[in-house]
Amino acid sequence: MNPRNRRQSVVTIHDGRTHVVALCRGFRDGLPVFGWGEAPATLLTRTQLRAAGLRPNGQDPVALLVFRHHRPYARETVAELFSTERAAPRRVPSPAQRRALAFALRARRVCVECAREKDYCVPTSTRQCWDCFEAEAADATDALEVA
Ligand SMILES: [Zn+2]
Numbered sequence: 550m551n552p553r554n555r556r557q558s559v560v561t562i563h564d565g566r567t568h569v570v571a572l573c574r575g576f577r578d579g580l581p582v583f584g585w586g587e588a589p590a591t592l593l594t595r596t597q598l599r600a601a602g603l604r605p606n607g608q609d610p611v612a613l614l615v616f617r618h619h620r621p622y623a624r625e626t627v628a629e630l631f632s633t634e635r636a637a638p639r640r641v642p643s644p645a646q647r648r649a650l651a652f653a654l655r656a657r658r659v660c661v662e663c664a665r666e667k668d669y670c671v672p673t674s675t676r677q678c679w680d681c682f683e684a685e686a687a688d689a690t691d692a693l694e695v696a
Pocket residue numbers: 660661662663664665677678679680681682
């Protein structure tokens with residue numbers, strides 16, 4: 550677990566047929582807030598749903614993804630997260646598309662640095678797991694302190 554996120558709340562998300570229990574950073578507008586790469590793998594943004602051949606299917610968002618880009622002055626970005634369980638296919642997916650979705654979901658959990666599959670999605674910007682990201686961030690902080 551990322552040691553930087555000490556203030557976390559346990560949240561139960563009703564994800565269609567199942568309930569997903571996850572650690573979130575708090576709540577906004579009554580929705581659990583996840584940081585980049587921390588949301589449960591079954592929750593996707595509108596863009597990610599589209600990439601997976603799905604659509605929200607009239608459901609309300611079940612959570613929010615809140616993150617900043619790497620530059621410290623970059624403004625906060627908020628994306629609504631939708632349940633893949635309650636999403637509908639944009640068209641009937643072929644077996645190839647189903648395989649592509651399964652592959653995409655798995656790929657989102659594999660770190661490019663250590664090649665381990667994590668139980669969360671790694672950020673698409675770095676494709677690193679939090680352990681590797683933290684290690685790099687720590688190096689960068691050390692460099693700053695020396696400078
Ligand atoms: Zn890693």
